[in-house]
Amino acid sequence: DVKVTQSSRYLVKRTGEKVFLECVQDMDHENMFWYRQDPGLGLRLIYFSYDVKMKEKGDIPEGYSVSREKKERFSLILESASTNQTSMYLCASSPTGQGAGGYTFGSGTRLTVV
Amino acid sequence: QKEVEQNSGPLSVPEGAIASLNCTYSDRGSQSFFWYRQYSGKSPELIMSIYSNGDKEDGRFTAQLNKASQYVSLLIRDSQPSDSATYLCAVNRNTGNQFYFGTGTSLTVIP
Numbered sequence: 001d002v003k004v005t006q007s008s009r010y011l012v013k014r015t016g017e018k019v020f021l022e023c024v025q026d027m028d029h030e031n032m033f034w035y036r037q038d039p040g041l042g043l044r045l046i047y048f049s050y051d052v053k054m055k056e057k058g059d060i061p062e063g064y065s066v067s068r069e070k071k072e073r074f075s076l077i078l079e080s081a082s083t084n085q086t087s088m089y090l091c092a093s094s095p096t097g098q099g100a101g102g103y104t105f106g107s108g109t110r111l112t113v114v
Numbered sequence: 115q116k117e118v119e120q121n122s123g124p125l126s127v128p129e130g131a132i133a134s135l136n137c138t139y140s141d142r143g144s145q146s147f148f149w150y151r152q153y154s155g156k157s158p159e160l161i162m163s164i165y166s167n168g169d170k171e172d173g174r175f176t177a178q179l180n181k182a183s184q185y186v187s188l189l190i191r192d193s194q195p196s197d198s199a200t201y202l203c204a205v206n207r208n209t210g211n212q213f214y215f216g217t218g219t220s221l222t223v224i225p
Binding site for chain 1: 146148150156157158159160163202204211212213215216217218
C-alpha cells in the first residue's frame with residue numbers, strides 16, 4: 001500500500017528555534033510537496049520538488065526552506081520558527097504526468113510554536 | 115477570485131439521502147480534477163478523480179465535470195454517518211503536477 005510517512009504527529013517548538021519536518025514516501029514518486037492547512041484558508045503550497053536536489057517555491061515560501069537529497073525524502077525547514085507558523089503541515093507525493101493521479105498525503109504534523 | 119471555490123457549508127443531509135457537493139474553478143487550462151475526503155484531525159484522502167466531461171461513478175460516489183462551465187461536483191448516494199467529513203475539491207494548475215485546493219465543504223449525515 002502506498003505510503004507517505006511524516007516523522008512527527010505533534011510538535012511544540014519555541015519561537016526562534018530551527019525546526020525540521022521530515023517526509024518519506026515509498027512509492028518511487030518523482031513529485032513531493034509541502035502544504036500547510038489553516039482554518040478558513042485551506043491548503044496552501046509552501047514548496048515542491050519534481051526531482052532529487054530540485055526545489056521550487058510555492059505560494060507561501062517565506063520563512064521556510066526545503067531539502068531533497070534522496071528521491072524518497074523531502075524535508076521542510078523552518079529557519080526561525082514564529083508563532084504565525086503554528087499550523088498543520090501536510091506532505092504529499094504524486095507520480096509524474098497529467099492524468100497520473102492525485103496526491104497521497106502523509107498523516108500530517110501539527111506544529112505549535114510558543 | 116479564488117482559483118477553486120466551494121461552499122463551506124455546513125451541509126447536513128439525513129442518512130440515506132443524496133449529498134451534493136459543488137466546486138467551481140477559474141483556470142480554463144485545468145485538466146485533472148480530484149475530490150478528497152478529510153475527517154476531523156486527519157489528512158486528506160483521495161476518493162475520486164475525473165478528467166473528461168461527464169459523469170464518473172465509483173460505488174456510491176459520482177463525480178461530474180463540466181469544463182465549459184468550469185464546474186465539478188460530487189454526489190454521494192445513500193449517505194451514511196461515516197460520510198460525515200470535509201470534502202476538498204482539487205484542480206491541477208496549468209503546470210501540471212501542482213493543484214489548487216478549495217477550502218472544503220463540511221458534510222454531516224444525520225442518522
